[in-house]
Amino acid sequence: METSENKFLFIDLTNSKTWIEEPDQIFCRTFLGGRGWALPYFLKNLKPRTDPLGPENILAVTTSVISGARGPAMPRVIVCAKSPLTGAFGESEAGGYWAPELKKAGFGAIFVLGKAAEPVYIWINDGQVEIKNASHLWGLETGETQDLIRSELGESRARVLQIGPAGENGVLYANIVNELAHFNGRNGLGAVMGSKNLKAIVVRGKKEVTVADPEKVKEINSWTAKEGLQKPLGEILHRHGTLPLVRTFQEMGALPTRNWTRGVFQGGEEISAENLHKTIYIEPKGCFSCPIRCKRRARVDNDDFHVDPRFGGPEYETIGALGSILEISDPYLLAKANEMCNRYAVDTISLGMTIGWLMEAFEKGLVDRDDCDGLDIKFGNGEVLLPLIEKIVFKEGLGEKMARGSKRLARELGLEDQGFLMEVKGQEVPMHDPRVKTGVGLQYALSDYGADHIVAPHDTVFATEDGPGIKEASALGIFHPVDPLSLGPEKVRLFYYSDLFWSLIDMLGFCTFGFVPRGPIPLEMMVDLIKAVTGWPVSLWELFKAAERTIHLARLFNIREGFTIEDDRLPQRFFQNFKDGPLKGKGGIDQDQLKAAMRMRYIMMGWDPDTGQPLPERLYELGLGEFVKED
Amino acid sequence: MAAQKIRVKIRDQRGRKDSLPEALQIPKDTKLGDFLETLPLPGGPGYYTVLQNGRMGKRMDILREGDEISILPLSVGG
Ligand code: SF4
Numbered sequence: 001m002e003t004s005e006n007k008f009l010f011i012d013l014t015n016s017k018t019w020i021e022e023p024d025q026i027f028c029r030t031f032l033g034g035r036g037w038a039l040p041y042f043l044k045n046l047k048p049r050t051d052p053l054g055p056e057n058i059l060a061v062t063t064s065v066i067s068g069a070r071g072p073a074m075p076r077v078i079v080c081a082k083s084p085l086t087g088a089f090g091e092s093e094a095g096g097y098w099a100p101e102l103k104k105a106g107f108g109a110i111f112v113l114g115k116a117a118e119p120v121y122i123w124i125n126d127g128q129v130e131i132k133n134a135s136h137l138w139g140l141e142t143g144e145t146q147d148l149i150r151s152e153l154g155e156s157r158a159r160v161l162q163i164g165p166a167g168e169n170g171v172l173y174a175n176i177v178n179e180l181a182h183f184n185g186r187n188g189l190g191a192v193m194g195s196k197n198l199k200a201i202v203v204r205g206k207k208e209v210t211v212a213d214p215e216k217v218k219e220i221n222s223w224t225a226k227e228g229l230q231k232p233l234g235e236i237l238h239r240h241g242t243l244p245l246v247r248t249f250q251e252m253g254a255l256p257t258r259n260w261t262r263g264v265f266q267g268g269e270e271i272s273a274e275n276l277h278k279t280i281y282i283e284p285k286g287c288f289s290c291p292i293r294c295k296r297r298a299r300v301d302n303d304d305f306h307v308d309p310r311f312g313g314p315e316y317e318t319i320g321a322l323g324s325i326l327e328i329s330d331p332y333l334l335a336k337a338n339e340m341c342n343r344y345a346v347d348t349i350s351l352g353m354t355i356g357w358l359m360e361a362f363e364k365g366l367v368d369r370d371d372c373d374g375l376d377i378k379f380g381n382g383e384v385l386l387p388l389i390e391k392i393v394f395k396e397g398l399g400e401k402m403a404r405g406s407k408r409l410a411r412e413l414g415l416e417d418q419g420f421l422m423e424v425k426g427q428e429v430p431m432h433d434p435r436v437k438t439g440v441g442l443q444y445a446l447s448d449y450g451a452d453h454i455v456a457p458h459d460t461v462f463a464t465e466d467g468p469g470i471k472e473a474s475a476l477g478i479f480h481p482v483d484p485l486s487l488g489p490e491k492v493r494l495f496y497y498s499d500l501f502w503s504l505i506d507m508l509g510f511c512t513f514g515f516v517p518r519g520p521i522p523l524e525m526m527v528d529l530i531k532a533v534t535g536w537p538v539s540l541w542e543l544f545k546a547a548e549r550t551i552h553l554a555r556l557f558n559i560r561e562g563f564t565i566e567d568d569r570l571p572q573r574f575f576q577n578f579k580d581g582p583l584k585g586k587g588g589i590d591q592d593q594l595k596a597a598m599r600m601r602y603i604m605m606g607w608d609p610d611t612g613q614p615l616p617e618r619l620y621e622l623g624l625g626e627f628v629k630e631d
Numbered sequence: 632m633a634a635q636k637i638r639v640k641i642r643d644q645r646g647r648k649d650s651l652p653e654a655l656q657i658p659k660d661t662k663l664g665d666f667l668e669t670l671p672l673p674g675g676p677g678y679y680t681v682l683q684n685g686r687m688g689k690r691m692d693i694l695r696e697g698d699e700i701s702i703l704p705l706s707v708g709g
Pocket residue numbers: 072073074075095096285286287290291292293294295511512513514
């Protein structure tokens with residue numbers, strides 16, 4: 001089915017020029033959306049070793065061939081650029097309402113080039129594009145910015161994708177937010193937007209998108225609302241979001257605590273889902289057309305804090321990074337810290353982990369109060385949390401160095417080799433310990449955009465015969481359980497397939513929480529959904545090939561930027577045993593086993609096992625011959 | 632002669648309304664996997680993280696008097 005809604009809008013901010021290119025149907029079907037649309041353009045138009053914060057970097061704000069249809073769990077906007085945090089290909093997805101609105105306004109993707117001479121925002125109204133002055137918005141928090149833009153445009157339903165002060169100030173882990181509570185959280189893409197003097201991209205679209213079989217899409221949405229929500233993973237997500245993980249990891253002894261030196265947090269009960277629901281959370285919230293409604297909103301109104309629910313509420317990752325990692329358990333303080341990060345649009349994982357690294361350095365006597373602007377940066381000292389957020393976002397004092405992330409902070413303090421940096425490719429690790437699920441470790445090490453937890457479903461769902469991975473995701477071809485702790489060939493294969501699957505989900509703007517084995521919707525239904533929206537008779541095989549293309553293209557991008565197999569690694573701490581709790585004396589990942597697993601993975605991918613570089617034959621097989629480098 | 636019974640404790644930490652009993656009498660020499668099958672767990676045991684006395688439970692392990700079984704949400708991705 002031909003649709004005109006996949007048009008690419010190009011905006012060169014240096015000379016205020018805009019133009020439209022219409023990709024043909026074969027391109028759309030071959031690359032589907034998201035990074036599939038961004039990477040071919042980047043490889044051809046973004047020069048190697050470009051400064052990520054220079055005008056030559058390209059910001060791609062994309063949807064996919066299915067975005068905008070009223071299906072379940074498919075709201076995501078995918079932002080790509082060269083990441084200032086990692087120096088590698090950068091990508092981050094956010095739910096919410098913005099991507100469907102862009103499709104309704106007539107565009108599939110926006111490529112932002114150059115740099116505006118003064119702050120601007122882009123206003124796209126039903127196909128009309130305007131670059132507007134944003135000098136009066138520069139410096140404002142996200143809530144104020146959204147209110148002002150809507151009021152000056154006279155469009156209360158305009159969807160605002162924006163940066164906050166963190167992106168304006170070049171914090172290397174600044175994020176991008178839409179509807180104040182849905183974040184393209186990782187990789188510092190907010191700083192790229194800020195470097196272009198671009199405050200926001202605002203869209204309003206009133207046309208429904210073209211859908212080949214609207215009845216089928218409706219049927220799948222109703223199934224999700226009725227039957228999907230009865231399924232255990234759907235029900236837990238709907239009722240508690242991601243927060244039940246706090247208790248699960250705490251009980252297992254693998255809750256990231258005290259910069260990953262412990263697996264059990266004494267204040268764990270206070271940050272459990274049950275207590276957070278008693279203290280800070282109000283009703284759940286959702287995303288465009290999705291019946292799962294798994295997002296939380298926090299409201300606090302007490303003598304110490306006021307927390308506005310418009311800015312969402314902390315999910316598990318934030319509770320871990322600002323809570324257990326720092327040994328802070330006050331739910332009200334955590335809700336406030338989360339709200340501040342969201343008002344300023346800064347990634348809570350990298351921010352919490354950067355503070356966590358500094359706390360450990362402080363406790364070890366490697367830095368002192370004088371180095372830390374007079375603050376007592378100790379684990380458990382909640383009093384420093386809000387001041388540190390301010391310092392980082394506005395780059396005051398020590399905040400200037402902390403705004404560059406833990407790796408650069410450690411390097412600048414001469415402490416890079418102390419063995420407690422928890423990052424991969426410069427991005428801080430999220431709150432899942434690979435010592436209890438080794439496949440997650442493989443993906444942390446291999447991910448093209450640094451450590452991330454939503455690169456693949458986690459080992460645990462494939463652990464038993466009757467778990468969701470084996471029982472419900474048999475279309476993946478994994479018929480037998482795989483031990484969460486193994487690093488053998490079966491694990492490498494599982495994560496090869498899982499990586500393809502999650503890449504597919506990401507490039508289509510699907511939400512990982514929607515689909516088995518992470519959520520309730522079966523894979524077969526996912527394929528039906530894609531067919532129903534596009535009218536194309538696609539198969540899972542064809543879709544996985546599309547996903548595989550993007551993994552290879554991202555690899556090629558990173559090789560151009562100087563990345564090698566040495567960068568596919570894990571932080572040292574994951575090779576050590578747990579020091580406390582039920583897992584005491586156990587867990588350390590075997591380095592040789594990990595190395596062997598990585599080597600096997602390269603071979604499975606069709607990469608040279610000695611260099612990790614995609615082999616020309618594999619690129620030809622994927623139809624990527626134009627990216628083969630002639631020697 | 633009636634089969635000997637043992638008592639196991641259950642910590643239902645799934646955060647659901649339909650909670651499980653705090654303890655159950657079960658026949659001696661019951662395997663963890665067989666015991667889990669008897670519990671009304673929506674989706675089946677594979678949808679939960681199960682700890683036996685605070686450690687990851689193995690389905691083949693025999694339950695002993697006083698064992699504490701924790702049923703938690705599955706540790707899926709965030
Ligand atoms: S599952 Fe949750 S996060 Fe995903 S689209 Fe639905 S409401 Fe949004």
